Amino acid sequence: MTFEAPGFWPPSGPEVVFLLLGVVAVGSALLVVTTRQLVHAALWLVLCFGALAGGYLVLTAEFVAWVQVLIYVGAIVVLLLFGIMLTRAPIGRSADLDSGNRWAAVLVALATAGVLVSVVVAGFGTAYAPLEPGQGAAKPLGSSIFRTWVLPFEALSVLLLAALIGAIVLSRTDIRGRE
Amino acid sequence: MNNPAPNLSDFGHDPLWLSIIKALFIFVFLMVGVLLGVWTERKLISRMQHRYGPNRAGKFGLLQSVADGLKMGLKEDLMPRTVDKVIYFLAPVIIAVPAFLAFSVVPFGPMVSIFGVRTPLQLTDLPVAVLLVLATASIGVYGIVLAGWGSRSPYAILGGLRSSAQVVSYEIAMGLSFVAVFLQAGTLSTSEIVAKQAGGGTWDILGMHIPTPSWYVFSLLPSFLIYAITMLGETNRVPFDLPEGEGELVGGFHTEYSSSLKFAMFMLAEYVNVFTVSAIAITLFLGGWHAPWPISIWDGANTGWWPMLWFFGKLVLAFCFFVWVRASLPRVRYDQLMAFGWKVLIPLNLAWILLAATFRALRLPEVDRGGILALGAVIVIGAFAIWLRFDTTNQRRRERKAAEVEEEFEQLREEPTAGGFPVPPLDLPHYHGVVPAARLHHEAKEVTSGSN
Numbered sequence: 001m002t003f004e005a006p007g008f009w010p011p012s013g014p015e016v017v018f019l020l021l022g023v024v025a026v027g028s029a030l031l032v033v034t035t036r037q038l039v040h041a042a043l044w045l046v047l048c049f050g051a052l053a054g055g056y057l058v059l060t061a062e063f064v065a066w067v068q069v070l071i072y073v074g075a076i077v078v079l080l081l082f083g084i085m086l087t088r089a090p091i092g093r094s095a096d097l098d099s100g101n102r103w104a105a106v107l108v109a110l111a112t113a114g115v116l117v118s119v120v121v122a123g124f125g126t127a128y129a130p131l132e133p134g135q136g137a138a139k140p141l142g143s144s145i146f147r148t149w150v151l152p153f154e155a156l157s158v159l160l161l162a163a164l165i166g167a168i169v170l171s172r173t174d175i176r177g178r179e
Numbered sequence: 180m181n182n183p184a185p186n187l188s189d190f191g192h193d194p195l196w197l198s199i200i201k202a203l204f205i206f207v208f209l210m211v212g213v214l215l216g217v218w219t220e221r222k223l224i225s226r227m228q229h230r231y232g233p234n235r236a237g238k239f240g241l242l243q244s245v246a247d248g249l250k251m252g253l254k255e256d257l258m259p260r261t262v263d264k265v266i267y268f269l270a271p272v273i274i275a276v277p278a279f280l281a282f283s284v285v286p287f288g289p290m291v292s293i294f295g296v297r298t299p300l301q302l303t304d305l306p307v308a309v310l311l312v313l314a315t316a317s318i319g320v321y322g323i324v325l326a327g328w329g330s331r332s333p334y335a336i337l338g339g340l341r342s343s344a345q346v347v348s349y350e351i352a353m354g355l356s357f358v359a360v361f362l363q364a365g366t367l368s369t370s371e372i373v374a375k376q377a378g379g380g381t382w383d384i385l386g387m388h389i390p391t392p393s394w395y396v397f398s399l400l401p402s403f404l405i406y407a408i409t410m411l412g413e414t415n416r417v418p419f420d421l422p423e424g425e426g427e428l429v430g431g432f433h434t435e436y437s438s439s440l441k442f443a444m445f446m447l448a449e450y451v452n453v454f455t456v457s458a459i460a461i462t463l464f465l466g467g468w469h470a471p472w473p474i475s476i477w478d479g480a481n482t483g484w485w486p487m488l489w490f491f492g493k494l495v496l497a498f499c500f501f502v503w504v505r506a507s508l509p510r511v512r513y514d515q516l517m518a519f520g521w522k523v524l525i526p527l528n529l530a531w532i533l534l535a536a537t538f539r540a541l542r543l544p545e546v547d548r549g550g551i552l553a554l555g556a557v558i559v560i561g562a563f564a565i566w567l568r569f570d571t572t573n574q575r576r577r578e579r580k581a582a583e584v585e586e587e588f589e590q591l592r593e594e595p596t597a598g599g600f601p602v603p604p605l606d607l608p609h610y611h612g613v614v615p616a617a618r619l620h621h622e623a624k625e626v627t628s629g630s631n
Binding site: 039043046062063066067069070073074075078079081082085086137138 | 324325328339344346
């Protein structure tokens with residue numbers, strides 16, 4: 001499918017909303033790593049994931065958007081908060097949140113972002129797909145995952161299973177290695 | 180007039196004023212529903228316990244909830260000094276808003292005409308509407324977690340901890356119990372799932388045509404039973420109300436919200452959540468707005484505004500089920516709750532999904548039945564072999580443990596002072612503020628999670 005891509009100016013409504021959501025996502029992601037309050041960092045992460053889900057919605061990928069909310073907002077960050085509350089649950093500012101590696105981390109983050117952005121722009125810079133509602137429902141997504149992309153999908157699930165079993169073995173002290 | 184059930188293409192054409200009317204209706208419906216729901220619950224549970232319940236304010240005590248609401252509104256709004264102020268204030272809002280949002284995809288009835296516009300009795304619908312309900316439920320957890328954390332009180336934090344673990348676990352089982360419905364209906368949109376439950380097929384056996392029931396509660400009974408259990412867990416109701424277990428945690432996560440409008444928001448959210456999970460049970464399993472059997476013989480039962488009545492009737496019955504459960508069952512222990520969720524509900528659900536998917540695959544017209552049956556046999560035999568392997572290991576472990584216990588008893592019978600005999604030790608640490616050297620257990624064994 002090739003369509004004539006409309007120009008970037010004037011931006012359409014969805015483009016403006018998408019850009020604003022991107023600004024929210026990047027801004028809250030920055031606040032995650034700069035805030036001095038541990039629980040607030042987790043909450044900024046929620047906002048970041050929420051903005052990402054909004055971005056998927058603008059691109060009519062409804063299924064991915066709600067699964068993003070369900071898994072990342074509803075399960076992963078709740079588990080993070082659970083971990084924080086179980087261990088320290090500090091209120092107010094913590095002084096020891098700065099890592100000694102932060103400049104190296106900034107460098108790596110910027111480099112990764114640069115690589116990703118340049119790859120996406122080089123690969124899909126002029127690609128254009130019209131936004132039609134209903135394209136991101138469960139059916140088209142399911143048939144493409146379980147037909148075209150079934151091998152990477154299964155490989156990923158085996159990887160996750162291995163990580164799961166590893167976590168169980170590490171956390172249980174009554175399972176020992178062979179002497 | 181023939182009213183066909185609406186499908187996805189009927190949505191998105193409403194003029195703005197109609198959407199506002201529908202949204203306003205849902206809001207008012209839920210608010211009035213909460214007022215009446217609190218009254219119904221108190222009255223009903225009183226009757227089940229041989230007492231009268233509220234009967235002073237208004238006829239039959241009907242105005243009791245209004246009086247309580249006014250009292251809460253007029254009370255002084257306390258803000259404890261050491262709380263995280265933003266989060267303490269936000270938590271009741273975060274818990275209440277998603278509770279209302281989920282109702283936007285609940286179908287109340289078929290196509291009707293409102294002021295000359297033909298429209299479905301449902302605010303909106305999506306191709307993935309059921310996921311929206313799950314997502315809003317998972318956002319609602321934040322209200323509980325943040326209320327628990329932001330209050331800066333040990334009771335509240337314990338309530339928040341229990342709640343986050345419980346809701347995340349039960350949400351998995353809940354999501355899995357929807358999977359069989361999606362398989363059967365072939366869609367995730369609520370209006371289309373209801374439409375699919377309109378009429379059952381016939382079952383041809385020995386030349387007779389036996390009509391099969393169309394509601395998914397009959398064809399997918401295991402899914403419905405698991406959903407009914409998880410919906411109690413998801414809304415923190417008895418017997419799974421550990422996050423606010425008043426016996427051990429005062430009020431749990433809302434301990435520090437002392438009877439002001441913020442506390443009223445928690446109450447409101449709890450009842451709206453109960454309505455939401457009941458409405459989802461009705462939509463996915465109990466035929467939605469379709470009339471139940473004796474009424475459905477009448478041709479006009481599923482047309483016009485009548486279906487709204489059937490929907491309300493089912494909602495009231497589902498709510499009474501919640502009250503009935505609350506009056507009958509004691510609260511479960513926390514480790515039982517988690518073990519039940521992870522070790523019983525989720526594996527059962529997965530096995531049932533496999534079975535339902537196999538039946539579904541066998542009924543497809545252009546399918547190789549032998550292949551499916553062979554695959555099914557391989558899975559069953561494999562699962563049995565794995566179970567046998569683990570069962571013998573577990574059996575051996577149990578026998579070893581029993582032998583250990585027996586040996587310990589033998590030792591205690593010979594010398595009762597060896598320790599561990601069931602009498603309270605008279606030198607407990609807190610009597611003196613110190614741990615006596617004799618009771619310091621260097622060889623004390625760590626109890627890990629999941630090793631019961």
